[in-house]
Amino acid sequence: MQGSGTISDPYIITNASELWSMPLYGDSSLYYALGCDIDLNGCFRNGNVTPIPLECAGLDGRGHRIRNLYMNDQTSELSAFLIYNTCREITIKDLIIENFKIAANKFSFFSGSNCNLKLYNCTIGAHIRSNANPTSRSSFMNKNSVYIHAELCSFILRIYANTAFNVFVDAELRRCQVRSELIYNSLSTQSPSYDRYFIAYSTINDCIFVIDLKPLSTTASYKYFLNTIVSTVQNSYVDFSSSDTTQFIWNSSPNTPCFCISRTPDTTTYTGSARAYILTEAQAKDVSYLESIGFDVTEE
């Protein structure tokens, strides 16, 4: 690869082989950047279940895309990226991940241990099928002890799973937006354990969550719990819809005013809490109304 691996002269990745070669160069102090879009469609790795290894201090996408990763092994636990144990902090910036399709027995997008993963100005688009839930204190995005710190990122996720599970855990999201299409075989009618919330043990500031829930089996009084057990949530909102009669529950109080949007006609019932408002779509578009409830928004 061109470059010397420093922050000012990173190694330049230009194809799939180089993308998988970080451990050959390896140590956790090196910097990499993409020199072009990398399309994994038809490459030797496509269909291989070996995750993309991350052993570096930083990966700069430079606005390029990694697209069309396809993994299918529904008997194994898989991840899209594997962070090596030597890494305690990795920064990924200006990267677009597009059209990753992964089917696994258990799945977390980023796996590893004891690493702070900083994502800045990234977009992640993925279709995920996970037959069983990931390890405890994990989520579909991160396996336990990989801590996601994301700023100005977009997550576009279609998740097919047996039942509800954390989408984010131990994460810090700042000025991020998430669209999740959640296709679940079943949902609980009871209060969940901590690993059934959309978000758990996380800090959320100025974020947008669009959640489209599609339970496949029907039971009266489904409950879906947005948040946020043991989390800090500030100035964020949820646009929730369901294909079935579901109770959407804001389970714990956000720390500053937040809201979800109740649309009509809609068979969903909404449960708010202190500082968690249930607004009509018109109210959610009205700057004056949002300001009146203490939501920090400006009109341009």
Added chain:
Amino acid sequence: MGMNIIIGRNNGLPCIAELNDLPSSSDMTSPFPEHIMMCNGGLPYLDTPHKGTRAAFTDLAVKMKNTDHLYFNGHEITAAYMDGEERLRVRFTE
């Protein structure tokens, strides 16, 4: 920092000014990126929900669902990849 309501953005709802709006549900990640939807030697067609309807790949990228099957000259396409000249190559069931 807060959010912004900007005319023409995010259907009038608060948005994050620095980010592009999220795709709508129907525009979720396409089966393949649109710009590689080139076909060499004929048009594929979509089995469902428009059985028998012939369409260009660019249309299919928007219309396909996960459960749809893509056919080419009567054969189901099982894999697709780009060659070095930005042409789409496909594999079929025989």
